[in-house]
Amino acid sequence: MNKQLNIGIIGYKFMGRAHSNAWLKAPLFFDIPAHPVLKVACGRQQESVSDFAQKWGWEETETDWRRLIERPDIDVIDIALPQNLHYEIALAAAKAGKHIFCEKPLSMSSRQAEEMLKVCEDNKVVHYLNHNYRRVPAVAHAKKMLEDGKIGRIFHWRCCYQQDWIVDPEFPLTWQLKKEVAQAGPQWDLNSHAVDLAHFLVGDISTVSCLTSNFITERPIANENSSGNLSAEALGSEKGEVTVEDAALMMVRFKNGAVGSFEATRFATGRKNRLSFEIYGSKGSLVFDMEKMNELQYFSLADPEGDQGFRTILVTESAHPYVGNWWPAGHIIGYEHAFVHAVVDFVKAVEEKTPISPDFSDGLKIMQVLEAGLQSAESGRQILL
Known part of the structure; x- marks a missing residue:
């Protein structure tokens, strides 16, 4: 398995840890068609996100999610943030052609969800909503x-x-x-x-x-x-x-x-x-x-x-x-395996x-x-x- 999939994660607390563990463990236990690379971890506090990145093996850090999304070497944006931040980031990621792995709940409203779904479909990106209990x-x-x-x-x-x-x-x-x-x-x-x-x-x-x-x-x-x-x-x-x-x-x-x-x-x-x-x-x-x-x-x-x-x-x-x-x-x-x-x-x-389901249409x-x-x-x- 030589192909790589570069991941950029936004958020580094509870869900950031759970997602990081999943990206790391997936290729160790499952035969998957690409190897996830923990490329960039993004968070507002440089010291905190640097500590997180060092612990979990993320190669680089960033404090501005817009700069992360603009990077041509990033294939996937992992949104591991509270729901009030999903909408703007998901729209920008989809418009930049990035595939999206998004924590639940999807958005603050069905109106936001409708727009998020449309932009993802228009830009033909994979959009996954992480209701992980389906995969228990x-x-x-x-x-x-x-x-x-x-x-x-x-x-x-x-x-x-x-x-x-x-x-x-x-x-x-x-x-x-x-x-x-x-x-x-x-x-x-x-x-x-x-x-x-x-x-x-x-x-x-x-x-x-x-x-x-x-x-x-x-x-x-x-x-x-x-x-x-x-x-x-x-x-x-x-x-x-x-x-x-x-x-x-x-x-x-x-x-x-x-x-x-x-x-x-x-x-x-x-x-x-x-x-x-x-x-x-x-x-x-x-x-x-x-x-x-x-x-x-x-x-x-x-x-x-x-x-x-x-x-x-x-x-x-x-x-x-x-x-x-x-x-x-x-x-x-255990609990963490559903994320994997x-x-x-x-x-x-x-x-x-x-x-893949659930996706943003399910989220809507x-x-x-x-x-x-x-x-x-x-x-x-x-x-x-």
């Missing part, structure tokens, strides 16, 4: 089971995405709690993942009803570099308004007639990052819990009556999606000129559902899509 082997295997008709006609979808990191009222007013940066709270951050999985596994959504709630409306103002640090040095006595919701509950009807529910919250005490879904059909059921990400629960009405019950499928065999490239059967994988799988599929799409559909949810919560009415 257990989720990918659930998709195959659904396509094979294992549970029959789908009646119900039930999904929860639960975290607890802001239960403490002294947790600072970070960017995730500000509408001007985050657009919304868990409805945007968490339900974007949940809606993507629903689209992937069940189908498109036709109606949305939603309610939202705020439990803590003011929080201590953190200094710019606190990143959620609760130390006295990071927090002052002044408080600021929380301008996004703390929890969102949606009920939906799918175009295929199934009904579904979504719970997204940052106030589920004891839940650090629990994404779970249940799918109930005419022939059986599937249940997944991210806290047990190598397992899939399956119930089948085809089993003898006296033997029926939920069985655990340990999704660690070479027959399961992606798994054969990792470890021997029974050796589990995304990189593998992205590189193949770029080199083989094939589609997600934005439309999330916006409908907020509109429903505000108006108290069901919203038709």
